[in-house]
Amino acid sequence: MSVIATVDLSCWQQGGRMAEQVAADVDAGLQRAGFILVKGHGVDPALARGVRAAAREFFAQSDDVKAGYSVPVGGHGWIGPGAEANAYAEGTETPPDLKESFSLGAETATGNPDVDRVWFAPNVWPGEVPSLERLVTEYTAQMRRVADDLLALFAHALGLSANPFAAMASTPTWTMNINHYPPVSVVGEPEPGQFRIGPHTDFGTVTILDREPGAGGLQVYSDEAGWQDAPYDPDALTVNIGDLLEYWSGRRWPSGRHRVLPPQPHAPEEDLVSLIYFYEANHDAVVTPLDPPIGKVSGLAPVTTSEFIKERLDAITVG
Template sequence: MGSDFKAIPLVDISALVEKVDHPGMADDGDLLDVIRELDRACKDAGFFYVKGHGIAESLMAEVRDVTRSFFQLPLEEKRKIRLTPRTGYRGYQRVGQNITKGKLDMHEAIDCYAHIEPGKYGDLGKHLEGDNLWPDCPSNFKVLLDNYARLLRDLSRKIMRGIALALGAPSDAFEGGTAGDPFWYLRLIGYPVPASISQEQRTNTGCGAHTDYGLLTLVNQDDDICALEVRNLSGEWIQAKPVPGTFVCNIGDMLEVWSNGIYQPTLHRVFNNSLHYRVSVAFFYESNFDAVVEPAELCREKTGGVAKYDKVVYGEHLVKKVLNNFVL
């Protein structure tokens, strides 16, 4: 799948947000238009902007602002919540600590995950057990981000209901055993100006080319810096230019498996070649942590009747990636 798209499509999902949980929604013309647009965007690009999502633009800006305030702190302050295996790979990582395909990424970040009770998933979940690490400064950090994650989890569920309908499935197809108790994680990312990075450490890559691990990603990016790039079928890198008030959404590995390849994640990367520090806050909406994800029967029927993908235990997929993501 995929195409030689030259721009990221924009989808107004206001009808979806308002009506997808209502009885009789399947006959609503406005909602059907949104579903057709989502289907086209997932097939053609695997990326799309969403507007009409119901999240206040002022909240989106506040989340970016508090993230930027934290990254402006001295390194010794930021390292008080540093990420280690003992923190469940939660917390702060310095510039160059994250790795994509064996190469250092020129960004710093805070990783936050949904809570995992000790022992809940046995050996599968032991690496990510624990609570998130929150800084003392800014003082509203925890309250703001907890609320933001809650709102984006609900928004993501609604978008996934639209994607289920786009695939011809019931609206709740991704709930229950697949994502009825969705795992999520949140990355607050800062991309320094290249000249501020030491010569020994410097590369030109803010984050190397990759696909995301789960079902759906929502990115809240600075309004005035072009840095995110998406690769089309011809191998061209297309800029996901900021559109104020929107989220940039993209589909992940688990949706590719579930849809039997009808929808496929798209490689993307980040280059901050501007003269300004860039902030991006990515929310990842995933399967249930212990879900066994496999091609859905209705998607197999649409693609020749044969499963093109093996079963994947989402938690195993995530943990394998996380354990290879950092220089510790």
């Protein structure tokens, strides 16, 4: 049995007794592993297929073409192989992750150049794949809607009388990574301890993942079951909470620890693309953790969103 619960967002939106059951299932599921599967989200699956197809067109370009869009970790553009080692965020030194990414984010500039350069830099769109901008813009709008719906549900699951996330995520920072996990014929045989993405937790409030199932796919960690293959449902989005929401909840809900396995010996030519939407909060939001009895830890100091997340981004950057 998987430790990851499946919930239906449409049942929550209908209200009444079913909504209360959804909230209870969310609380129990997030306490176990920081992960849930979410059905009834209202996102057209054809949209994700379109984004994935356009992304594959970009990743199929030559390295010289992609290098023209190259950015460091945290930037908006192409993040090439060897740039990240996510396990470093846990203090574990590993070889670089076996992936490449196309990354973009919020563009709601504040007018402060120091803030905007880090958190609201303009997105860069490859001219070689003109459909990518339109598709991703529509997709991220849908992800923002789902993220806000989830945070409203989470506030209710925590027993809060009002939703604090609404005001604190009015102009949030967010990032979308389109991750490409190439086959062994492209990346070579994995080194010892090397993953497509090393063991880590995400940094923000909620992460929404549309993924392809695979042998070298997503695994989730829980104290109850250790590492398990994440269940896959083609009608569901995979959702996990990040470090900021763990902290905000007074550590009631653990940030979902996960990894993506390297290409497996029985499927060396597997080639996967994942769509990952990382949601956060306003860059200057001051997050005050919930004390017991809602939270599990008392006396946690308030933190500012941008400082909290930037520290973690710096930790995973190779070099």
